[in-house]
Amino acid sequence: MKKNWQKVLACILVIIMVMGNLAACSKTSDSSGNKDEKDSKMKVAIVCSSAGQNDNGYNQSAVEGAKKAAKEFGIEYKVVEPTTGVPQALESLAEDGYSIIFNLEYDFEALIKGTGGAKPIAEAYPNTTFICMNDNPNQDENGKTLHKNVISVLFDVHESSFVAGALTALVIENADVLFDQASYQFTKADAGGRSIGFIGGTNSNGITVFSFGYLEGINYIAEKLGVSYDYYAKYDAGFTDSSTGGTVAGTYYNQGANVVFAVAGSVGDGVTAKAKEVKKLAIQVDANKDDQQPGYILTSVIKNTEVPVYEIVKQAVAGKLAEMDAVQNYDLASGATSITDLAVIEKHIADSGKTKWEEIKKEVAEAQSQIASGKIKVTNAQKGEEFKAEKCPNVVIK
Amino acid sequence: MELLCNILYDTIYHSTPIILCVLGGLFAYRANVLNIALEGMMLNAAFVSVLVQYLTGNIFLAVLAAIVSTMLWGMVFSALGISFKGNVIVIGLGINLMTLAISKFVLKIMSLANISLKNIGAADFKIDIPLIKAIPILNVISGHPLITYIAFLAIVFVGILMYQTKFGVYVRVVGENEDSAISLGINSVYYKYAAVLLGSFFCALAGINLSLERMAMFTGGMTAGRGFIAIAAIYCGQGKPVVSAGYAILFGVARALAINLSIYAGPAAGMFDIIPYVLMVIVLAVVSYLKSKNEKLRIYKL
Numbered sequence: 001m002k003k004n005w006q007k008v009l010a011c012i013l014v015i016i017m018v019m020g021n022l023a024a025c026s027k028t029s030d031s032s033g034n035k036d037e038k039d040s041k042m043k044v045a046i047v048c049s050s051a052g053q054n055d056n057g058y059n060q061s062a063v064e065g066a067k068k069a070a071k072e073f074g075i076e077y078k079v080v081e082p083t084t085g086v087p088q089a090l091e092s093l094a095e096d097g098y099s100i101i102f103n104l105e106y107d108f109e110a111l112i113k114g115t116g117g118a119k120p121i122a123e124a125y126p127n128t129t130f131i132c133m134n135d136n137p138n139q140d141e142n143g144k145t146l147h148k149n150v151i152s153v154l155f156d157v158h159e160s161s162f163v164a165g166a167l168t169a170l171v172i173e174n175a176d177v178l179f180d181q182a183s184y185q186f187t188k189a190d191a192g193g194r195s196i197g198f199i200g201g202t203n204s205n206g207i208t209v210f211s212f213g214y215l216e217g218i219n220y221i222a223e224k225l226g227v228s229y230d231y232y233a234k235y236d237a238g239f240t241d242s243s244t245g246g247t248v249a250g251t252y253y254n255q256g257a258n259v260v261f262a263v264a265g266s267v268g269d270g271v272t273a274k275a276k277e278v279k280k281l282a283i284q285v286d287a288n289k290d291d292q293q294p295g296y297i298l299t300s301v302i303k304n305t306e307v308p309v310y311e312i313v314k315q316a317v318a319g320k321l322a323e324m325d326a327v328q329n330y331d332l333a334s335g336a337t338s339i340t341d342l343a344v345i346e347k348h349i350a351d352s353g354k355t356k357w358e359e360i361k362k363e364v365a366e367a368q369s370q371i372a373s374g375k376i377k378v379t380n381a382q383k384g385e386e387f388k389a390e391k392c393p394n395v396v397i398k
Numbered sequence: 399m400e401l402l403c404n405i406l407y408d409t410i411y412h413s414t415p416i417i418l419c420v421l422g423g424l425f426a427y428r429a430n431v432l433n434i435a436l437e438g439m440m441l442n443a444a445f446v447s448v449l450v451q452y453l454t455g456n457i458f459l460a461v462l463a464a465i466v467s468t469m470l471w472g473m474v475f476s477a478l479g480i481s482f483k484g485n486v487i488v489i490g491l492g493i494n495l496m497t498l499a500i501s502k503f504v505l506k507i508m509s510l511a512n513i514s515l516k517n518i519g520a521a522d523f524k525i526d527i528p529l530i531k532a533i534p535i536l537n538v539i540s541g542h543p544l545i546t547y548i549a550f551l552a553i554v555f556v557g558i559l560m561y562q563t564k565f566g567v568y569v570r571v572v573g574e575n576e577d578s579a580i581s582l583g584i585n586s587v588y589y590k591y592a593a594v595l596l597g598s599f600f601c602a603l604a605g606i607n608l609s610l611e612r613m614a615m616f617t618g619g620m621t622a623g624r625g626f627i628a629i630a631a632i633y634c635g636q637g638k639p640v641v642s643a644g645y646a647i648l649f650g651v652a653r654a655l656a657i658n659l660s661i662y663a664g665p666a667a668g669m670f671d672i673i674p675y676v677l678m679v680i681v682l683a684v685v686s687y688l689k690s691k692n693e694k695l696r697i698y699k700l
Contacts, residue, residue: 051511052502052506052511054505054506054509054510054511055511056509056510056511057511232660232661234660236668238622240617240618240619240620240622241620241622242512242613242615242617242620243608243612243613243620243622244412244622244653244657246612246613247408247411247412247654247657248657248660250408251404251408251657251658251660251661252661254400254404255661266511266512266617266618266619266620269511269512269514269615269617270613270615270617272514273514273519273520273613273614273615274520274613276519276520276521276614277519277520277521278521292514293514293516294516398661398662
């Protein structure tokens with residue numbers, strides 16, 4: 001008897017649940033239908049990378065770009081931090097009628113090629129434009145564009161890394177004059193101080209592009225001055241273990257390196273902490289993180305996503321999105337990538353070094369303009385260009 | 399020579415949090431409540447210590463808060479796992495996930511990518527030992543933060559506690575045969591709680607050492623699997639304090655080699671990172687083979 005009761009109860013519960021679901025479903029489809037009619041506002045979405053929208057850098061500046069565009073063009077924007085994977089986020093946003101979706105995460109497989117036998121997301125939603133950052137996955141082996149509604153955004157970080165490299169070498173050469181001896185402990189140039197470290201998260205083109213540009217920048221100055229630098233590099237530091245990153249940087253600093261450039265997410269934060277500990281310098285990446293450890297971060301190589309986000313939305317509002325090239329390169333001149341304005345480190349320059357500092361800034365600016373004018377050509381590993389060590393005779397790669 | 403010193407120094411540096419976790423997990427392991435939440439507890443302490451230091455600027459308060467909050471997680475673990483007899487693996491996994499999520503959530507609310515302390519640096523925590531500092535090679539012992547010294551002294555302390563005291567004997571008895579322990583009038587629940595809480599105390603020290611003392615900063619997920627390495631070390635050492643700590647140090651050696659030799663060998667030095675894992679698989683295989691050889695079982699063999 002009792003069992004029957006339970007069965008009946010279970011059946012009723014199941015029916016209620018199903019009804020509830022159906023009701024919920026119909027409700028949402030209703031409302032979205034209404035919405036489409038109601039506002040013809042352009043809807044833009046940003047899918048954040050795992051660092052999240054408050055990363056004070058890469059993601060945050062993309063959001064800034066969307067905010068700016070929203071103010072100016074009256075578009076609607078949404079920021080998504082994917083919890084169940086990027087492909088799902090892309091799919092549901094496209095389903096919701098977002099016309100431009102920026103994908104900041106390095107996850108393009110489902111979008112371009114389709115995973116698990118499914119159609120590529122780009123093909124399934126032809127009316128949505130997808131933006132891939134940092135890579136150009138939208139091509140087959142012969143370099144032919146696969147989907148018309150995918151735009152790849154590449155930052156010419158090799159150029160800004162070059163500038164950072166030139167700055168590094170100039171600062172090391174003049175460290176005695178520039179900085180107060182009491183608060184820094186630089187290794188003297190003739191005692192092995194002409195060494196520089198590089199720590200990358202993983203051995204991929206997206207990371208080595210920084211290293212090669214940086215190397216060539218160091219070489220540019222070293223060649224001018226007729227000196228030789230040692231270059232220590234590690235490309236497998238990962239992105240999370242900040243403590244190990246700190247020790248790796250520590251060994252470089254121990255070896256006499258005066259500056260370490262880290263392109264490795266949180267591991268870079270460990271590197272800057274180490275720089276403060278040993279009273280030397282580090283270089284950060286992606287955003288202006290100069291005030292993370294004020295005085296111990298020489299500069300940051302910025303990847304300013306605000307510029308492309310704003311630019312692409314602007315084109316879309318003007319109805320020119322379809323005319324845009326499938327690959328968008330943002331170089332030094334566009335302002336989307338550069339080194340910082342050096343305001344933070346400038347406060348720590350000793351009085352004796354003020355004039356020298358101005359000279360250095362001038363020389364760096366000159367290098368910058370030479371890159372812009374095409375006089376200096378920097379290896380771009382992102383495009384598959386190969387780095388040739390012979391090109392940099394004044395830097396010894398350890 | 400300098401290379402050797404660097405390797406030794408880094409060995410001590412990288413062993414410390416693992417040793418503390420090993421010591422923390424040992425009692426729970428011996429009391430037969432395997433604590434896989436070592437990782438989460440360590441992360442919690444790492445986070446809370448830096449957070450409190452960031453908010454209040456008081457180191458004492460930061461350490462206290464980290465220890466208390468981590469022991470609260472220990473209480474949660476023991477209440478669910480011992481009193482309510484839940485599955486300790488599931489509970490441990492839950493704690494690992496929760497502490498990671500909570501730290502990221504708080505960082506998000508505070509709109510921070512990480513917490514780096516401005517008013518204090520890692521150099522402030524280093525303690526130089528006057529005499530030893532001047533002796534070559536031995537000087538690697540000098541210049542570590544306080545908890546590092548505590549960790550190495552704790553190996554001896556835990557060894558004594560485990561084998562020379564009533565507490566240690568009772569914990570082991572409870573772990574090996576709980577029914578007989580109860581029949582002898584030992585309060586098994588009490589000893590299990592004590593074992594887990596002692597473990598979370600050591601994990602708290604490990605976390606404080608990792609974030610506050612050595613880096614003066616916290617980044618999301620910075621424990622990076624050290625808690626699980628500790629569990630592997632406990633298994634390899636079969637729950638013996640000194641042997642297990644030895645395995646923890648072995649991990650430290652491998653890590654130190656990988657880092658220091660990368661200057662000479664380049665990326666290939668990353669290969670050293672696999673040494674401890676390979677060694678562990680071999681040790682576990684050999685140990686379990688020897689064990690099974692000594693146990694004559696009436697079973698069908700393939």
